[in-house]
Amino acid sequence: MSVRVRLVSFEAWNITRFMFVTGKQREIAGASELITHLDRRWVRESLREVFGQGYGPGWRIEERPAELLESGAGTAKVLVRGKDEARRLVTAVTGRALRQAPGLDVCGVVGGEFEWERPGGLHRALDECAEELAGVRTALPGPDARFLRLPVVDSCRATGLPAAQVLGLPDGPVEARSAESVAKWRAYGRRGEGEGLARMAELAGTRPRALAEVVEHLNDRAEWVGTVYADGNGLGRVFGSFERCVEGESNRAYAEEFRAFSAGLQECTREAFGCAVAELEGLGAALKGGIVPVLPLVLGGDDMVALCAGEWALPFAEAYLRAFERLTAVRETVAGPLGRLEQAETGAAGPSVGAGLSACAGVAVVKPHFPFVDAQRLAYALLREAKQVKEKVPGPCSGLSFHVLYDSTQAGLGRLRDPCTLAGTPAGAGAGEGTTRLVAQPYVVGDRGAGVAWVRGRRWADLLDRVAALTARVADGERLLPSSQVHALREALFAGPRVADAQFAVLRGRYGGRGLERVGGDAESLFWREEPGGRWVCGLLDAMDVVGFVPPARDEAAAVGGGADAAPAEERA
Known part of the structure; x- marks a missing residue:
């Protein structure tokens, strides 16, 4: 039948x-x-x-x-x-x-x-x-x-919805709260003993009480809080053509392959999260008691949303992207269907080896009492910006965009990026009109994109190298590149690329051999061309923004062979 x-x-x-x-x-x-x-x-x-x-x-x-x-x-x-x-x-x-x-x-x-x-x-x-x-x-x-407001009732302080009952909060007075807010508090538990914290603690590889300390730290003690959004690349294409990923034509074969692929993808997401937390622990990110300050909010499918202590948000996101690429390439229930899809699309004679997925992430680092709804929107917009790597780099390639919000009056990504796009080109660009972008984001995470012109200067390692050059110190703790001079160079950027390059030339004359060239681009300029005929971009602003938000570099004083006596007289003074 x-x-x-x-x-x-x-x-x-x-x-x-x-x-x-x-x-x-x-x-x-x-x-x-x-x-x-x-x-x-x-x-x-x-x-x-x-x-x-x-x-x-x-x-x-x-x-x-x-x-x-x-x-x-x-x-x-x-x-x-x-x-x-x-x-x-x-x-x-x-x-x-x-x-x-x-x-x-x-x-x-x-x-x-x-x-x-x-x-x-x-x-x-x-x-x-x-x-x-x-x-x-x-x-x-x-x-x-x-949720209607008749009869007239008080408004919930958290959601703005009509209040449903009076709730006694553990960290404050009794407040009128909506049914939505009450349900969230019950799921969390009065002192973190609710089911929600137990589930998240299991994902984070710790105990509920320990994760409650992370929640308290992010809520009350953290100087910065990072909102991290990550999303897999190319899943729409995969599910839209999933019949080509299946061995066999029956609906039963399709159902079993679909179930196994979805479950394997979720396992990779959760394991990648665990790998990123473990890497932070190895970097010394733990709070008192050995707890890593990361709170998982969404871990399902190819989606990951987490809150993290701001100073560790970028290393966490980068580690997650690397782990996700690696795990999806070796998990047979994921890599097998992806390999069959690639074989069907390319007409290759044999199955693809190491077929996996990449992902992109957006990281918004804000002050702890900055509205989280705005931080979430910024992180999501940064995620969409990071998705550019799919168009620029063939094959699976992970990307990361970020912003450290020092000025809370401009939280929209468009308003943050518009001042960083200037008319005009560097002096070495020759005659003609063009545009210059003062940020190089998104950055490519991993080893993909070799030989692609757009990737040049945009690898995560390039950003870390610029940060290391800006923060390198000699034995007595003095910076090789004085902060005052670097900030003057930053101000010159917004006066135009030609003004910035002129300031850069002056600094090269005074601080040559101290790593200043590592923050620059082409032909003794601060800028480089992202593609033939394309825009000019600069990596200095990105590096300055994340000083203090990436792992500290090794002392590079020996590499420059300088000491306090090598600094100009006015800097020693």
């Missing part, structure tokens, strides 16, 4: 608003836990409600009325026999979300019916549900429309 099946797809889509609408680290941690309830609890509980307590993860649609195809990162996909059962499942899941996580928008759609025995049906159903979800998301009223 032919089995007729429908795909039911769920998605929590306003994750960033739900998580970052508050400035309290504890509520952010609680929101992170509630988001995972969709794939960890609500779908499974609803399956048992609709199909009986006998439901288990081993159910397969050929013999059973439902099958959990994939879950993670605030999404879930279920195969169901019967339209009524599919609708009841959507009602059960979204009802749980409304009751247990008010303010979190969870959408569910029921796809069209298809014959399970006919090849290609599951792939088409996944595409159709993805399109339908986009329409449902835009039509669904937001939290402000669902």
Whole structure:
């Protein structure tokens, strides 16, 4: 007998608003836990409600009325026999979300019916549900429309929604809080004993009480806090052509490959996070008690969102990207399908060796009481900027963009980057019009991109080398390149590239041989051309911004052979 099946797809889509609408680290941690309830609890509980307590993860649609195809990162996909059962499942899941996580928008759609025995049906159903979800998301009223203000009630200090009850906070007075805020506090637990912190502590490889110390540090004691957004590259292309990743044409082969690939990708994300935390620990990033100041918020699929002590946010993001590339290249459930897709696209005779994924990251480093919703938006915009590497470098290549927000009046990336794009070119560029960009971001992480002109000067190692040149000191602690002179050079940048190069020439005459040439570009200029006929760019601003936010370099006094006596007389004075 032919089995007729429908795909039911769920998605929590306003994750960033739900998580970052508050400035309290504890509520952010609680929101992170509630988001995972969709794939960890609500779908499974609803399956048992609709199909009986006998439901288990081993159910397969050929013999059973439902099958959990994939879950993670605030999404879930279920195969169901019967339209009524599919609708009841959507009602059960979204009802749980409304009751247990008010303010979190969870959408569910029921796809069209298809014959399970006919090849290609599951792939088409996944595409159709993805399109339908986009329409449902835009039509669904937001939290402000669902929480009415009649009768008149007080507003929640954290979310701005109508207050639902009075809540006693462990770090402050009794406050009126919305149902959304109360749910986050309950998920976190009054003293960090909630399920959310236990889950995040397991991801971070530590104990809940220890991770509670990280939350307290980021909330109350950290001088800077980094918001890190990371996202895999090319997953849209992979899932859009996933039928070419599968060995066999049946829907069962597709389902098993899809499930294994999704699970393997989530494992790589979590392991890459663990590797990055371990690398920070090796760099000496631990707080008192040996706790690394990183708080995982989202670890699912190819997505990673974390909060980190600001001084370690950039090393953490760079280490995560390297680990993600490495792990996806060796995990067979991920690399195998990617290799088959590459083979199908290129027509290669044999399977691809070491086929993996790359990722990009955006890092926004802000003061601890800066609005987190704005820090999140900046980090996400930086992530989108980092995605340029996909267009510039063939093959998988990871990229990283960042900003340290010293001036909180301009938090939008466009307003931060516009002053760094100037009309005009350096003196050595010759006649003609052009533009110069005073930042070189995004930076390429890893070894990909050899021979690509755009990559020159944009490797992560290039940035670290510039920072090392700016911070190098002689034996008595004096800087080889005086800070006052470097800041004067920075000011000259905004007067135009020709003025900056003139100042650079003066400094070369006084501080030649002290590493100043390492911050420059082409032909004794501060700038280099990113591509033939392209813009001129400069790496000095990037390096100056991250001094103190990357691991300290080794003492390079011996490399320049200088001491205090080598400095000009006015600097010694």
